[in-house]
Structure formats: structure tokens, C-alpha cells
Amino acid sequence: MQFNRRNFLRSATVLAALSLKEVDLFAAAQQAKTGGAPVAHDDEAYWANVRQLFPLTKDLIYLNNGTFGPSPYPVIDVTRASMMDADQMGNYGAYDKTPPKIAKFVGANDDEIALTHNVTEGINIACWGLPLKKGDEVILTTHEHVGNAVPWLNRQKLHGIVIKRFTPGATADETLERISSLITNKTRAIACPHIPCTAGQVLPVKEICALARSKNIYSVIDGAHGPGMLMLDLHDIGCDTYATCSHKWMLGPKGTGFLYVRKDFQDTLQTYNIGAGGDDGWDMLTNPPAIKAYAPSAHRYYGGTQANGLYAGVNAAIDFMESIGMQNIHNRIKSLGKYTQDRLLEFGEKIELLTPTEERSRCAVNSFRIKGVDYQDFYKKCADQKIRIRSVPENGLNCSRISTHIYNNKQEIDQMIDVLKKAV
Numbered sequence: 001m002q003f004n005r006r007n008f009l010r011s012a013t014v015l016a017a018l019s020l021k022e023v024d025l026f027a028a029a030q031q032a033k034t035g036g037a038p039v040a041h042d043d044e045a046y047w048a049n050v051r052q053l054f055p056l057t058k059d060l061i062y063l064n065n066g067t068f069g070p071s072p073y074p075v076i077d078v079t080r081a082s083m084m085d086a087d088q089m090g091n092y093g094a095y096d097k098t099p100p101k102i103a104k105f106v107g108a109n110d111d112e113i114a115l116t117h118n119v120t121e122g123i124n125i126a127c128w129g130l131p132l133k134k135g136d137e138v139i140l141t142t143h144e145h146v147g148n149a150v151p152w153l154n155r156q157k158l159h160g161i162v163i164k165r166f167t168p169g170a171t172a173d174e175t176l177e178r179i180s181s182l183i184t185n186k187t188r189a190i191a192c193p194h195i196p197c198t199a200g201q202v203l204p205v206k207e208i209c210a211l212a213r214s215k216n217i218y219s220v221i222d223g224a225h226g227p228g229m230l231m232l233d234l235h236d237i238g239c240d241t242y243a244t245c246s247h248k249w250m251l252g253p254k255g256t257g258f259l260y261v262r263k264d265f266q267d268t269l270q271t272y273n274i275g276a277g278g279d280d281g282w283d284m285l286t287n288p289p290a291i292k293a294y295a296p297s298a299h300r301y302y303g304g305t306q307a308n309g310l311y312a313g314v315n316a317a318i319d320f321m322e323s324i325g326m327q328n329i330h331n332r333i334k335s336l337g338k339y340t341q342d343r344l345l346e347f348g349e350k351i352e353l354l355t356p357t358e359e360r361s362r363c364a365v366n367s368f369r370i371k372g373v374d375y376q377d378f379y380k381k382c383a384d385q386k387i388r389i390r391s392v393p394e395n396g397l398n399c400s401r402i403s404t405h406i407y408n409n410k411q412e413i414d415q416m417i418d419v420l421k422k423a424v
């Protein structure tokens with residue numbers, strides 16, 4: 001559903017959370033809609049209109065999109081309307097428009113998208129589906145989120161696979177060299193993030209997947225931060241699987257995600273998580289009772305009742321992004337990330353920037369340590385000023401993370417920098 005007056009007026013009435021007059025909200029929606037035509041990344045008046053479309057409180061500076069992407073009104077409104085439709089009319093099952101819509105958004109085919117509830121679920125489906133045996137090696141990073149660490153550690157515990165680790169480099173080439181040096185004749189999978197949650201490095205996944213393929217190694221990517229931040233083309237990346245969500249950079253309803261499984265990989269990736277829609281015929285009355293075949297699509301990896309409202313919200317999130325233009329969104333996000341990085345670099349020796357400065361290896365996320373200042377103390381100082389950042393205790397990295405989306409602006413980053421100036 002696109003921006004329109006009826007949606008916005010309904011949002012305004014139902015949510016009763018507007019600090020703006022309804023007419024302002026409608027005007028902002030009209031002005032934000034570009035249909036993909038170019039908008040300058042620094043056209044602050046344009047992006048201020050976009051900001052008005054988010055109910056995200058103005059009492060807080062939210063610099064933590066990497067954890068949770070707040071939805072704009074059009075997404076919330078469509079979600080609610082679809083839930084009402086289900087509960088008023090008993091309509092259910094209308095989620096089948098979502099996989100094709102997602103597929104188009106991320107450069108995949110309709111039959112390559114399995115719906116999930118979050119990134120973790122997609123990673124588990126991919127991790128459990130790989131035919132691995134004791135002693136097989138899988139390559140991960142030292143920068144994992146728990147969601148991409150624990151499923152593999154569990155297979156290590158239960159099945160005796162061996163986990164090898166690399167630390168992402170400051171450049172794409174360095175990262176590729178580190179991965180290459182870990183490959184042995186026992187390596188079966190590279191299971192790394194596209195963008196780690198820790199320092200937001202954009203890893204060279206296309207080259208990583210090409211390397212994997214050249215050595216008959218599976219490439220199973222944790223893509224938590226890909227869609228909605230990058231111009232994503234999964235066929236071009238060439239991965240076997242890509243697990244992600246719609247609730248971070250896509251700004252969709254929380255508890256929605258999807259797993260891409262390349263069509264010609266679907267007979268290799270075994271299905272464990274199956275139910276209604278996942279089969280191509282089953283019979284409990286034959287001898288023996290049997291599944292006749294799996295669905296000829298990624299539907300074989302999920303089944304059962306789905307949340308209509310949430311998936312209508314995912315469709316609306318994609319419409320919202322396309323109304324602005326994904327290229328415009330990417331450019332704005334990347335320029336705010338660069339602005340943050342430049343401001344951090346002004347501190348010289350006092351700040352250790354953990355995110356690469358290499359153009360292709362950075363985007364919306366920046367992480368840093370402050371010399372002599374505990375990262376938790378900085379988190380509290382920001383919180384005192386009503387600025388929400390993220391602390392990164394993962395894997396002993398002990399740093400601070402700033403992640404910004406299209407609802408942010410330079411003034412908000414400057415306010416975080418002011419807190420930093422007092423902290424150093």
C-alpha cells in the first residue's frame with residue numbers, strides 16, 4: 001500500500017500519537033514520495049519530511065537502528081488494518097504476496113524466499129539443513145552476533161563439526177586473504193555475516209561466495225543488516241543461503257524475516273522445519289505413510305499459520321522504501337555513516353575507530369573505543385542526554401556503536417559528538 005490520505009488520517013486517529021496536525025503528516029508523505037527519482041543525500045528539507053513519517057519519539061535521539069528499526073506510519077497502519085481484517089472477517093492465509101515482493105526487492109526469484117520470524121530462525125534452518133558430519137570445518141568470524149554463533153556452536157556440540165575463525169580485516173582484500181588461509185580440504189562451509197553487528201564492516205560477500213564456490217564450499221550468509229541498507233542483489237552475490245529480517249533496516253514489523261535459498265541449492269539444503277505448504281503431497285493412509293515430495297520452492301523450509309498483519313506490514317515496508325527509492329535511501333544512509341566517521345576521526349588518537357574507512361567496507365554503522373574511558377560509561381553519558389547508542393560487549397570487543405537510518409540527521413550525530421567531547 002502506498003502513501004495516501006486515507007492511510008495517514010487513519011494512522012493519526014488510531015495511534016493518537018501525533019505531535020503534528022494530520023494535514024502536515026499527509027503533506028510530508030506526499031513530499032517524501034519520489035517513486036525512485038534521485039534525491040540528494042544532503043537535501044535536509046526532503047529528509048526532514050521523511051522524518052515526520054515516523055512516530056519515533058522526538059524526546060530521544062535514536063542511533064541504534066542496527067538493533068531495531070522503528071517503523072514509519074504507513075507500515076504500522078497497514079499492519080493494523082490487516083490484523084483488523086483478519087479478526088473482523090476471519091480472513092487468514094493472505095501472506096502469499098510477500099515472498100514474491102521480497103524476492104523482487106532483494107534480487108531473487110519468488111520460489112527462493114522462505115518466510116521466518118527473524119534472522120536467527122533463518123540461520124538455524126540453513127545451519128541444520130547442511131549435510132555436515134563430524135570433523136567437517138565451518139568458517140565464522142570473531143565478530144559474531146549470538147544469532148550466528150550459537151546455532152553453529154550447537155552443531156559443534158551435537159555433531160562434532162569444527163569451527164575455524166577469522167577477524168575481519170581493515171580492507172576487503174585483507175578479509176579475503178584471512179578466509180583463504182583458513183581453508184583446508186575439510187572446509188565445508190563459510191558462514192559469515194555480510195555486515196557484523198560489532199563494527200558494521202561491509203564484508204566482500206560476493207568474492208567470499210565466489211571463493212567458496214570455486215572450492216565446493218557452501219556459502220551461508222548472515223544477512224541481518226543487508227536489506228534496506230544496501231542495494232541488494234542476491235543472485236549477483238551468489239550465496240547459497242542468506243538469512244535476514246524485515247525488522248531492522250527494512251523498517252518492517254518486528255518478528256518478521258526471511259531466508260533466501262538459491263533454487264539449485266534447495267535439494268542440497270535438507271528441510272527440517274516443515275508443515276502446511278512445505279510439501280507437494282503427503283498421505284497418512286498409504287503403506288508406509290509418506291511425504292510424496294517437498295514443495296518445489298523455499299516454502300519447504302516453513303509451514304503453518306502465518307501472521308497476515310505482519311506480512312502485510314512487510315509489503316508496506318517495501319512499498320515505503322520504494323516510494324522513496326532504495327538508491328536514495330542507501331545514499332542517505334551511507335552519507336550519514338561517513339559523516340559520523342569523519343566526526344569521530346577528528347578526535348585523532350583519543351578514539352580508536354574499529355570500522356574500516358575503505359569506501360566499499362563501510363556504510364551505516366560505526367564502532368569505536370575511547371582511550372581511557374569505559375564503553376559502558378559512555379553509554380550511560382549518552383543515555384543521560386537521551387541519546388540511544390549500543391554497547392558492544394560481544395566477543396570482548398567492548399566498544400560503542402552508532403547506527404543511523406533515514407530518520408536521523410547530522411544534528412543528532414553532532415549531539416552525540418558533544419557528549420563524546422566531554423567524555424574524552
Ligand SMILES: Cc1ncc(COP(=O)(O)O)c(C=O)c1O
Nearest residue numbers: 118119120145147196197224245
Ligand atoms: C549480525 C546479526 N546477526 C544476527 C542477528 C539476530 O537477529 P534476530 O534478532 O532478528 O534473530 C543480529 C541482530 O542484531 C545481528 O546483528
